[in-house]
Amino acid sequence: MTMQAIVVEQLGGPEELRIAERPDPRPGPGEISVRVSAAGVNFMDTGARRLGPAVGQVPFVPGVEGAGRVSALGAGVTEFAVGDLVAWVYAYGSYAEQVVMPAASAVPVPDDVTDEIAASIMMQGITAHHFTTEAAPVKPGHTTLVHAAAGGLGQKLTQLIKCLFGNSGSWLRC
Incomplete structure (x- = not known):
């Protein structure tokens, strides 16, 4: 299966952002997969787009923070359940329909806080x-x-x- 993601294939301005198909990520041990409902847009993201990402190289999926619902659990993850609303920071690749991150990088979001x-x-x-x-x-x-x-x-x-x-x-x- 595939998902859509915003990809930077060449460093530069916002005109370098492209929508592309990517394989659905699968969580490994200690990780969760999250269906992204909202992604933060930060100065760090614009810097990565212009200068290159902190980890890796082009092409890359920008975004380091967001919120969404847990869609899958990796082996050993017990602190979350599928369907939980979580938020995160420093989970690279958040400008996508799904992102995988260490479960320890996510925090539960109270019901009265919007995505x-x-x-x-x-x-x-x-x-x-x-x-x-x-x-x-x-x-x-x-x-x-x-x-x-x-x-x-x-x-x-x-x-x-x-x-x-x-x-x-x-x-x-x-």
Whole structure:
């Protein structure tokens, strides 16, 4: 069986994106196959399209984050069931109808979160959390400046900073 995927066959701009038939991926041990319902589009994806992917070479299927329903389980996978809604980041090849990834790369998505929201928050959420806790830990009393708070990452940074200051320094009450 085959699926459709967006493929970059030559590095360059968005005009290099092509729809192509690819074999359906099959999960190996410890992996899951997911039918993609929404894929995030990130700066990392545009960079890979222009400069080349972090892993592999052209041709490649771009995309590193998304959300969808588990369609098959590899041997030994017990934390998910077929039909579960999951989201992921750093599962290469997300611009496709199906993607295979290690089960440990997926997170369950609550029923009240849409596929689109789940797909769009993974990379930005991890980055915002890293910036506010590791790169430049935000502490009560600090003054913080978020450039371009209108974008996705800026919005997440602002939300996390407000959460920290609004809850006496406890992330767990947000």
